[in-house]
Amino acid sequence: MAMLWLAVLLTCGAPAALLPTSGVGCPSRCDPASCAPAPTNCPAGETALRCGCCPVCAAAEWERCGEGPEDPLCASGLRCVKNGGVARCQCPSNLPVCGSDGKTYPSLCRLQAESKAAQGKGSAAIIPIQRGDCQQGQRDPDSPRYKYNFIADVVEKIAPAVVHIELFRMLPFFKREVPAASGSGFIVSEDGLILTNAHVVTNKHRLKVERSDGSTYDAQIIDVDEKADIALIKIKAKGKLPVLLLGRSEDLRPGEFVVAIGSPFSLQNTVTTGIVSTAQRGGKELGLRNSDMDYIQTDAIINYGNSGGPLVNLDGEVIGINTLKVTAGISFAIPSDKIRKFLAESHNRQSTGQGTKKKKYLGIRMMSLSQGSVQQCQQLSMMWSIPPTPESIWPGKWQSGGVSSCLSYSLLSIRRLHMETHWKLKELKEQVKDFPENTSGAYIVEVIPDTPAEEAGLKEGDIIISIGGKSVTSSSDVSDAIKKEGTTLHLVIRRGNEDIPISVTPKEIEF
Template sequence: MHPRPQLSGNSKTLRLIRAGFCHDCLYLSVCCFQMLRFLLKKPHRTAGAAVALLSVIAAAGDFASSSPPSDHTSGLGFPSQHQFVGSTAPPTDADKDDCKCGKGCLSKNSIANAASVVSPAVVNISISQGGFGRGIGSGTIIDPDGTILTCAHVVADFHNGKAYNKGNVTVMLQDGRNFEGRVVNADHHSDVAIVKIKSNTPLPSARFGNSATLRPGDWVVALGCPLSLQNTITAGIVSCVNRKGSDLGFEGVGREFIQTDCAINQGNSGGPLVNLDGEIVGMNVMKVMAADGLSFAVPIDIVAKIMEHFRKRGKVMRPWLGLKMLDLNAMIISQLKERDQKFPDVDWGVLVPMVIPGSPGDRAGFRANDVVVSFDGKPVESINEIVHIMGDRVGVPLRAVVVRRGNKYVNLTVVPEEAKSS
């Protein structure tokens, strides 16, 4: 083969050629350009040669228009989707690396890379129960000092709101080392627990991400030790970012889960759910029996709040108002107004369909069908906003503004009590 011509880059014509042809056909375009320049300097050449050259240039144009775009740009210079698995295109150096088109883009190595970041910190947790059997679960080292995040139901039993260790805890790392574990904290309601192990050397750990940024359809990776099989990795997408516990039959204080279609089995509980950046965005807690493709995780933002409660006072402090609440939207408001013409003229707020007798809300003067539009001086449109405003302020008076039938505005003061564990 002849060596490819060197481009000086000084010619305006050459720059136009670079702009007009993709890299794959640039060599052909330069050859045509140089041949055309040679013919123009030799007027005695036949017209047939020029016609033949123009045919070659036309063929080059057809080649450029029919060739598939490169891995990262389309024919118009915009990012394009990557080729599907099974493509017959020869591998390139770019194929060996992650996608270069931006953060969050899925390439063939994205899932493997995310898993490799977290895998060393994923552990197997086993519980010896007086020689009568062993409970199996998973966990994640979240601090090099040996702090492990796992599910409360893996390591503890609960009675009258108090946690009791199930038995002796043994933690096995991916490198085969075994450690005796100690249950430091466990919260029944959130199903979050902290186990501690002692090591003479720093341990591999994983970092927290932000579950609030998750969207339905985002790729996630679940890791754990299901059925005692260490280093098991499954992948899927987020199906719902805020699946309410009431939708799953859980009563009491509201809980929310991340729903995914990752394969989760017995022993996955406590393992991490991570995004493509290798950050923990959830803790796997359960799957729905006889319902393939449904698994759930506690959002890592909630886990972080629980851990902050552990750090401050050794337990989780949850304010309780004794109000059943419902987020309002335009459709619900329209239906309620059809049923009751005196329903308040509101565009947003939180409906209180029921007040528990004798509760803090009842003593404060809340009534069924009140619409809360302000809480502690802040406008509210969702239950989560009210929960966030309360935080851990048990026994602290909080002002609420409610709207009642006939558009009557009422100011109330409620003093939350500590919720009882159930």
């Protein structure tokens, strides 16, 4: 028992400074008085001599370490490795690392040493951001990110030729322009020809085109095919512009990857991807009764403002113009073979001086009245790629009926129809006390100021029941008459309980 207490005393009772230090050649006791003054500035931090007595500056990476009693230990994180007869401090990892200061360090240990030195000077700590060179993450051809990211390659190739189109209209009363809507397009010639949807650009007072580099231009409408919903506009730019080439939509196969790019909700250069769901979807299947178009169906998301933007294949070739969607995951594009035909016909028209077109207008906004509208409207779920906006009531645009002959505004392009813009007849009558009991005709929703309709005395709430002695059953009858009849239209309108004859002469506008 006495021996045990002696052992405890010898182990625990001795002062710390008198404890023997380990290591060959080390003194049996540490004498702090024999130590040099403590260092004030150590780039790699402080440590002790190998014998563990006197404080010294730690050895930095690749400096000599702990061979003799007077050699310092390696800084934190480093190992003393003997190689070729000389021991030096080495980092366990010799891979370069990028620091938060934007500099590349040969190893994590070097970064940590520099961070400690920076903090000693009152600067912010340096933390590792990524492995490897600071520039390596941007362009590393061997990285899987660059090897297999083929979508990014396509976008990088096509984005400079995709444009954002902002549309303005003039408010007659205030005599000033206001933004009306926006869409997308893409450049097809180095001198500034741009393809987009017809419903994006027609009946606008001014078009402004913005490229991906931020440069803006006023655009001029060159040609429009409303039935195909394709338009050609032009900007004047200095120098040659990047262009997109047309691919062959007839070669498309269901399941092919496609990329859609445009400006949904005015968010420029928004990219979505998907596959070709169906290479040929007939327009009549979509409720477009007079359409002979076979659309490309895709699950790439197309939203409001994507209209007119390109749908491209993985070669960066345009295989369609994004034009409409039914719901999320079901969108449609005009095939490039149809675009190619339009461009050829447009070139012929321009060559023969037939490029400028004229259209007649009255300046009213209408909706069709029919007995079956209530049931049909309840089933309507078609949503198109640009929402209704004030500019859509600007004179010059007529559309006969809507999807499933629902209550429709005749001045709205069919691609602007949205489910919320269609009122059920019953609800409409509940909201408008003086709404007529007619079950046919064209109900005037609005009369545009300073137009032939206002000058002739047409008013909101009037119902056009006949033109030239022929009964009017829907707004399409009115738009057909405007196109086909002579210079003056002889209308009979129902206002309250009275039938009133009114004559109105449509005006022509160029587009």
